[in-house]
Amino acid sequence: MKKPTKTDDNITSAEKKRATSYDVAALAGVSQSAVSRVFQDGASASKAMRERVMAAADQLGYRPNAIARGLITQRSNMVAVVISKLTNLYYPEVLVQLTQRFSEQGVRVLLFALERESDTETVVEQMLQYRVDGILTAAMFSPEQLETIDNAHIPVVLYNRTASGHIVNSVRCDQEEGERWLVSELVGAGHLSFGVVEGPPDSVVSFERKTGALNELRRLGIDDITTVSGDFGYETGRECFAELVEKHGSPPDAVIAANDVMAIGCIDEAREAFGLDVPGDISIVGFDGVGPARYSAYALTTVRQPVQRMTQSAASMLLERIDNPELSPEKRAFSGIPIRGRSARLADG
Amino acid sequence: MKKPTKTDDNITSAEKKRATSYDVAALAGVSQSAVSRVFQDGASASKAMRERVMAAADQLGYRPNAIARGLITQRSNMVAVVISKLTNLYYPEVLVQLTQRFSEQGVRVLLFALERESDTETVVEQMLQYRVDGILTAAMFSPEQLETIDNAHIPVVLYNRTASGHIVNSVRCDQEEGERWLVSELVGAGHLSFGVVEGPPDSVVSFERKTGALNELRRLGIDDITTVSGDFGYETGRECFAELVEKHGSPPDAVIAANDVMAIGCIDEAREAFGLDVPGDISIVGFDGVGPARYSAYALTTVRQPVQRMTQSAASMLLERIDNPELSPEKRAFSGIPIRGRSARLADG
DNA sequence: CTCCGAATTGCATACGAATGCAATACTGCC
DNA sequence: GGCAGTATTGCATTCGTATGCAATTCGGAG
Numbered sequence A, B: 001m002k003k004p005t006k007t008d009d010n011i012t013s014a015e016k017k018r019a020t021s022y023d024v025a026a027l028a029g030v031s032q033s034a035v036s037r038v039f040q041d042g043a044s045a046s047k048a049m050r051e052r053v054m055a056a057a058d059q060l061g062y063r064p065n066a067i068a069r070g071l072i073t074q075r076s077n078m079v080a081v082v083i084s085k086l087t088n089l090y091y092p093e094v095l096v097q098l099t100q101r102f103s104e105q106g107v108r109v110l111l112f113a114l115e116r117e118s119d120t121e122t123v124v125e126q127m128l129q130y131r132v133d134g135i136l137t138a139a140m141f142s143p144e145q146l147e148t149i150d151n152a153h154i155p156v157v158l159y160n161r162t163a164s165g166h167i168v169n170s171v172r173c174d175q176e177e178g179e180r181w182l183v184s185e186l187v188g189a190g191h192l193s194f195g196v197v198e199g200p201p202d203s204v205v206s207f208e209r210k211t212g213a214l215n216e217l218r219r220l221g222i223d224d225i226t227t228v229s230g231d232f233g234y235e236t237g238r239e240c241f242a243e244l245v246e247k248h249g250s251p252p253d254a255v256i257a258a259n260d261v262m263a264i265g266c267i268d269e270a271r272e273a274f275g276l277d278v279p280g281d282i283s284i285v286g287f288d289g290v291g292p293a294r295y296s297a298y299a300l301t302t303v304r305q306p307v308q309r310m311t312q313s314a315a316s317m318l319l320e321r322i323d324n325p326e327l328s329p330e331k332r333a334f335s336g337i338p339i340r341g342r343s344a345r346l347a348d349g
Numbered sequence C: 001c002t003c004c005g006a007a008t009t010g011c012a013t014a015c016g017a018a019t020g021c022a023a024t025a026c027t028g029c030c
Numbered sequence D: 001g002g003c004a005g006t007a008t009t010g011c012a013t014t015c016g017t018a019t020g021c022a023a024t025t026c027g028g029a030g
Helices: A021-028 A032-038 A047-060 A066-073 A091-104 A123-129 A143-151 A175-188 A204-219 A234-248 A260-272 A307-323 B021-028 B032-038 B047-060 B066-073 B091-104 B123-129 B143-151 B175-188 B204-219 B234-248 B260-272 B307-323
Strands: A078-084 A108-114 A134-137 A156-159 A169-173 A193-198 A224-229 A254-257 A283-285 A302-304 A331-334 A337-339 B078-084 B108-114 B134-137 B156-159 B169-173 B193-198 B224-229 B254-257 B283-285 B302-304 B331-334 B337-339
Touching: A021 A032, A021 A047, A032 A047, A066 B066, A078 A091, A091 A108, A091 A307, A091 B108, A108 A123, A108 B091, A123 A143, A134 A307, A143 A156, A156 A307, A169 A175, A169 A307, A175 A204, A175 A254, A175 A283, A175 A302, A175 A337, A193 A204, A193 A234, A193 A260, A204 A224, A224 A234, A234 A254, A234 A260, A254 A260, A260 A283, A307 A331, B021 B032, B021 B047, B032 B047, B078 B091, B091 B108, B091 B307, B108 B123, B123 B143, B134 B307, B143 B156, B156 B307, B169 B175, B169 B307, B175 B204, B175 B254, B175 B283, B175 B302, B175 B337, B193 B204, B193 B234, B193 B260, B204 B224, B224 B234, B234 B254, B234 B260, B254 B260, B260 B283, B307 B331
Parallel strands: A078 A108, A078 A134, A134 A156, A156 A169, A169 A331, A193 A224, A193 A254, A254 A283, B078 B108, B078 B134, B134 B156, B156 B169, B169 B331, B193 B224, B193 B254, B254 B283
Antiparallel strands: A108 B108, A302 A337, B302 B337
16 A cells, blocks of 8 residues: 555545546556546556556546547447337337347437427437437438438438338338238138228328238228227227227228227227127237237237347447448348237138 | 638538537637527627527538537536336336426436346446436435445436435335225225235335235234235236235235236236136236226226326426535325226225 | 727637557567 | 567647637717
């Protein structure tokens, strides 16, 4: 043990101000650059130096200021993640996974939560001001906004949506394919009249699912189709079912809901308000494969998104683009996983 | 219109480098400080100046660098929000609301998602490095970690947990009170044997709920109590119920689950695997009042957390502490809202 | 027209760390 | 022991914005 430098107040840990690299340098009797180098990975520093600096550092409770570092390195090590509240009830799960993926790579997540998918007004400005290294969004940006982001040379990955007329990276679940499977199974099992419950108008996911279902239905020669729309929530799921029955005059043979939660709403309404047996009297299917879809009171027939693989893919796609900005745009589509539940009568076993 | 400064390449928008306040200043023919002042709220700038600067600014696609600003003002305008994956299925909702609350106040959210509640190792270090202005956590920090944060003079608000032996701000739902209500109603309706399903061992919420329930049960003279534990998830809810029946020898009169999702699991297992009628043969209650609790296949009897008010309160509590660090610690407890569902036979109507 | 006070504006510096370059300390080898 | 070559270290500058202080301008009153 050596005596502390001349005027040391001997304060246990940081008391007055946050310690800076200069403070550490002074205490350790080295230069500021030395301190900086000790706290980096590939920098050259002797063992002795490293020890002296570290000792001084934790005596002062020093830790590098990521803000200052970001300023000089032009790298904030932050990515923006955008979600919208009503986009879909299952996004929270996606969000947690994404955050963990980024964390593993030493990248922090700056979260932006929108009320509705189209509330992207100020968000872009915020992201750019914070100089995020990349953007991962599960909400729709306008072409102008994408243009703005492009000009700032910030890589973007769209999650479950694809830009209209703008070349951009995306990771998505193939909604159309999933709907085709659902429809073909239902039609194959003899269902002739259909109800389609779509989601909020500004949801791309809902649009794709509805379109996928309708196209396949028409292709198979089905034209007894009634359409209503909700907001992806349970309550509107129930309301939609009632509305569907009213519009159609009687319950259709099958209902295709834009997501699981609305499908569950439909099932409850069908059973409770109309005394129908599901799937005896009517088949009801959803999409997503979220937790509640597995509850055995529903045991939904649905298409599960491979969330693990999708988030993994999205995170690494973005990180790759950050490290290598010249990579050309890429679209990755994952097939959904067909789940034969007990909420619909399907063709085979 | 005046001629552009001598060597102007006349690039439409930001092309090469991000424009800085100096670039704007040069183009507008003013000083850098003038630009800085125009982009602040309470700064003095003449109308003429403001216009010239703004014109130059959006010609260059300039936007202030929040990183640099943070460095000089010692304010990052970011708060850290910590959640853990398994803490509770209902947290995603909390998270979205919190983020919106902070956004409204011009504060950005840096998100940290833990695998389990006790994985707080590196998180504290990260938060301090990024110089967040405040911390809102729904995961447990150790006393040492709280100490570290304290030394850095960063205000903290705990969400639904309270520190052991460390004075700190918190916003929580009164779990004990809620459990007391559930228990007294059940006992009042004549239930004599109880099963208690607790959550993961490192969950404070689970601990409080279990303790609250057990204390009240004992106070009312009930001692036929069987305890098992799950992880807050649906699957373990089902397993727990089976385990409960096995340990007890027969189904108890009532089951108190530490959260709604496990309660739902119990209901499904009771009905499907044991052919029991809920609530005819057995009463099952949960806690949280999340979405699926309302699904009419379950219509859980539960205690709903006033999420709106809690998030609102937590956000403003933290923001107050940021603006005024000297505010003394405060604990706010919100009563849960009793929900008389159809999953339990209660005393009165 | 002159002078005073208030409002603007510019100058210079600070925030905290990273890094190119030059100086210095080591290492091994002959 | 001397020398070439490499590994450490320090110096000085940079990132982009905010702000105290001094200089300047402006407005109006006398």
